[in-house]
Amino acid sequence: MAAGHSVDPARWRMMFGQVMARIAGRFGRVEPRATARAYLLGLLSGVERKNCWQLAEQAGHVRPGPMQRLLRYARWDADAVRDDLRAYAVDHLDADGAVLIVDETGFVKKGHASAGVQRQYTGTAGRIENFQVGVFLAYATERGRALIDRRLYLPEQSWCTDPGRRREAGIPEAVQFATKPRLAAEMITAALDAGISAAWVTGDEAYGQDPHLRLALEARGIGYVLAVACSTRVRINQGRTLVRADTVAGRLPATAWQRHSAGHGAKGPRHYDWAWVHIGTGSHRHLLIRRNRTTGELAFYLCWSPTAVTLAELVRVAGTRWSIEECFQAAKSQVGLDHYQVRHWTSWHRHITLAMLALAFLAAVAADAAPDRHHPARSNDPISLTVPEIRHLLAAVFHPLAAMPTARLLHWSAWRRQHQATARRSHYRRRLGEPAG
Structure with a gap:
């Protein structure tokens, strides 16, 4: 090797x-x-x-x-x-x-x-x-x-x-x-x-809409970021009136929205506009709202945490669902x-x-x-080994006589991952609006 x-x-x-x-x-x-x-x-x-x-x-x-x-x-x-x-x-x-x-x-x-x-x-x-x-x-x-x-x-x-x-x-x-x-x-x-x-x-939503699940998580002291429907009603500013989540979103000023990435996708960071609104009587309960920057489509999440957290942390958890x-x-x-x-x-x-x-x-x-996380990857490095790539390479590990020679298998693995890295960089530049040079 x-x-x-x-x-x-x-x-x-x-x-x-x-x-x-x-x-x-x-x-x-x-x-x-x-x-x-x-x-x-x-x-x-x-x-x-x-x-x-x-x-x-x-x-x-x-x-x-x-x-x-x-x-x-x-x-x-x-x-x-x-x-x-x-x-x-x-x-x-x-x-x-x-x-x-x-x-x-x-x-x-x-x-x-x-x-x-x-x-x-x-x-x-x-x-x-x-x-x-x-x-x-x-x-x-x-x-x-x-x-x-x-x-x-x-x-x-x-x-x-x-x-x-x-x-x-x-x-x-x-x-x-x-x-x-x-x-x-x-x-x-x-x-x-x-x-x-x-x-x-x-x-x-199938799980976020269930109040028993949310109560069970709170009883265990486990925070949650659970998707809910736009028709979900929430209590704003400890008021008595319940307001639909999409109505809350429609009332937000432009300054309430912040751009955050929900994590990296195949073509780069998944950037959305996000806003959060304190709801209910607890100090760590929020309605999180995601807005697609192109279509304006909205998504809603009920959030609770046992301690104070940042908007960026709630966005990270919401993005992990995928x-x-x-x-x-x-x-x-x-x-x-x-x-x-x-x-x-x-x-x-x-x-x-x-x-x-x-x-x-x-x-x-x-x-x-995976490479050592404390040593940043160089721009010309191939992508890390993925689950599909590893599964493909296992043919040589467990069935060496039935596979192509190991050296050739590794050559093609390196070629694929280098090609995928080049494509990923191109996608990232396009997504981030960076020059190609």
Whole structure:
């Protein structure tokens, strides 16, 4: 390996061994433990569809039976592995200013037998489709982000009150109907009880509109920046009258707006105009308003913190919410989060947990390979290793005979990242209005 190169196959193999050592005790027998290792390696491979059949072929099995048994019948606790995954992500990504993010994503399914499936709306497709919906919790810091918990949403009418359907899908009797914000609150509580240190929670309107979730966070002393609808009514200047959020925004003077970046996107800083207004009776409760500098479109957030904070800090947390969307995209495109072909409650949780663990491993490798934050990058440096790039390079790490020679693989990785760095600089100059010279 070239000196100074951030790709270190020996270290990556060691890190994967550490992942397996962390979860090994969750499998009582050597056979499912070995199959779990093969399953994870398959999720990290370049296999086109990461279902049991193709993962078994990738692993060199003669039939998919062992993979299918791992998800359905083998004796192991997916929630215990989830606990290990959560601790692993924090160990490798922990940094000041950590944010917990809640959101949901849909899994398109045919038929009606898969646990929790029904025709329902999800933002994944922006329309009503035949979906399973999972509610997820992500952990995000400046070092990276990862999905650390999951709940399968069980619709009340079509599933919770149908014993026969529940029995066929293997849904435990103890599982009853819970709203998506309640599922989010359960995951946040579990993370905090496990000792995760996070100062903030953020999420979209589906969660920001729920007063029970906001009260639960305040009771735990955890600050939040939660999106709400423009019709949300707030109390201004401790007055008795409640005023719509969009009405409040319309009354603000020009001097109330400040330009801040909500974080870096693919094409540069995401600059918006921001304003904040003190609401309610508490000293640390605000309505945060974001205005698109081009279209004038507004977005609104209810904010609370146990101590005084700056507008810039609230903007930072609001901008972090998009990290979970990036997690969903990476989990589905890189480690097959939505590639499963299972119907059973247990099988869904097992596949999703292993896919989340594979994603957390990629995030840990990316954080480990990142340049020293105390030494600023030079203008001609390639971009840091990304999760997709690492997943691509793992072909040479775990399957060296099936991949192109390592030197050639590294050459193309360096070329891609240098090209991406050049494109990024061009986008940044255009976004910031700087001269190209």
